[in-house]
Amino acid sequence: MKRDFLVYVAFVFFVFGLFVTGACNDSELEIKNDYEFTVTHLPVPKRLKKGETAEIRFELVRSGKYDKAKYFVRYFQTDGKGALTLHGKTLYPNDGYELKKDEFCMYYTSECEDQQNIDLTFYDNMKNTCELSFSFSNDSKTEK
Secondary structure, X not given: OHHHHHHHHHHHHHHHHHHHHHHOOHHHOOOOOOOOEEEEEOOOOXXXXXXXXXXXXXXXXXXXXXXXXXXEEEEEEEEOOEEEEEOOEEOOOOOOEEEOOOEEEEXXXXXXXXXXXXEEEEEEOOOOEEEEEEEEEEOOOOOO
């Protein structure tokens, strides 16, 4: 009888052990921290005179929130010449800059009379990306 009791207790511990290890499966306890995002913007002028600055208002739109997520931007100018600033700082092409807020403004100043194109790549520390491109034509109209 004592032996049957010990077998029963061993069986209960075995079943309990299976239950506990099954309930703590890592694949079921994953915490989502990899959320996709997009970046939207308000309308932007299509024509700029040399020396004229366009304000570009952006909003980072996340599909979920993860406190340790960080967002960055880098840009490249494919045509023309101009300067892009963020938080009062002139950006260098291909360098990454951290975005501090979900809503922010960048300012593009035309430095030539040619067609100008800039490509922006927004990315996070989870390797998600969003790309935007802007084109500016020269506005050489003279005001009278």
